[in-house]
Amino acid sequence: MQHTLRNRTRVSQAAVTFTIGVMIAAPSLADTRVYWQSEQGEDVSSIKISSSTSLVATGGYGGDASARIWNARTGALLDEYPGHETGVVSIDISPDETMLAVGYIRVDFYNAVAKTNVYDIKTHTLLYEFGGAYTSFSADGSRIVCAGGTFNRYVNVFELPSGNEIANFYTGDYIYDMAFSSDGNVVATCAGDSEVVLWDATTGTELRRLQADSGGFGTLALSDDGTKIAAGVTEQYADATIHMWDIETGIHIQSFPGHETGVVYSLDFAPSRFTLMSTGRDVPVGGEHSVRIWSIENGKQVAIYPFAHSSYGVKCADYAPSGQAAVLGLGNGTIIAAGGR
Known part of the structure; x- marks a missing residue:
């Protein structure tokens, strides 16, 4: 299939001013620069940078609900995958960069469906269709997990490249987000309440419930070494403190209170395992948004960059594998790559 694509990259002084200081794990906001800025044209709901830092994948919610692949070094648009119904809620690139997984939701008057499409990046061919809208590849690319979305309460784990189902288990709750351990053995889910549940990815056995005094968990992140998990509140008017636990012991080890009475949109551990990045809204409605970098060791805020208007939230x-740069997806359709000098 041939595609004629228009390069939507633009870099301006306004963009540089807008993004300086976002992505570093250091107090100084003067040590970063903008690599590129591009426009997707719709709300950027999910973003992922590939293992070699050569590709960036984004998903849109609203508009044509497309998934897109960009050149991570230049910001050039490489390919588009339109038509994911109501919107893309999660996206991932396989470790060998041959496959793109797009989790999406279709909602109409009579029905709501949550699915994941897996595409061959080189040929644009649809390889698999799986149930579940929150999706992630294992670190070795041998498994993919697809879970939740709309009224879906199931976690599905599939073997690759066969596409055979390894596990399918019922969680008992709606799934607001999912995280997959790097070794492919543990799936974490949250259901919009005050618990995070850990599951055995092969048997579906519940391993542990992690609890905190905040409610409304709707976003998760697992550290690359599989030792820590963080959860953020996506429910309005709740305490938007971020919580972190030790996975092996289940002990609550840290809290990060910076987003105050707003919501936490996303979380990501730095590959160095020393910092955690959060994006969120800092008040209940409209107003200030921010990207914040936290010290995992002491829970202190290391860096902050505010976004004054809600449309720019x-x-x-997603951190690059080096931890020295990251990509951001904004509510106004802008994608930004920024990092240390």
Whole structure:
């Protein structure tokens, strides 16, 4: 299939001013620069940078609900995958960069469906269709997990490249977000309440429930070494404190209170495992948004960059594997790559 694509990249002084200081894990806001800025044209609901830092994948909610692949070094638009119904809620690139997983939701008057489409990046071919809208590849690319979305309460784990189902289990609750451990053995889910549940990815056995005094967990992140998990509140008017636990012991080890009475859109651990990045809204309605970098060791805020208007809120973010840069997806359709000098 041939595609004629228009390069939507633009870099301006306004963009540089807008993004300086967002992505570093250091107090100084003067040590970063903008690599590129592009426009998707719709709310950027999910974002992922590939393992070699050569590709960036984004998903849109609203508009044509497309998934897109960009050149991570230049911001050039490489390919588009339109038509994901109501909107894309999660996206991932396989470790070998051959497959793109797009989790999406279709909602109409009579029905609501949550699915994941997996595409061959080189040929644009649809390889698999799985149930569940929150999706992630394992670190070795041998498994993919698809879970939740709308009224879906199931976690589905599939073997690759066969596409055979390894596990399918019922969680008992709506799934607001899911995280997959790097070794492919543990799935974490949250259901919009005050608990995070850990599951055995092969048997579906419940391993542990992690609890906090905040409610409304709707976003999760697992550290690359599989030792820590963080959860953020996506429910309005709740205490938007971010919580972190030790996975092996289940002990609550840290709280990060910076988003105050707003919501947390996304979380990501730095590959160095020393910092955690959060994006969110800092008040209940409209107003200030921010990207914040936290010290995992002491819970202190290391860096902050505010976004003054709600339409510019950062809805999703992903660290590059080096930890020296990251990509941001904004509510106005802008994608930004920024990092240390």
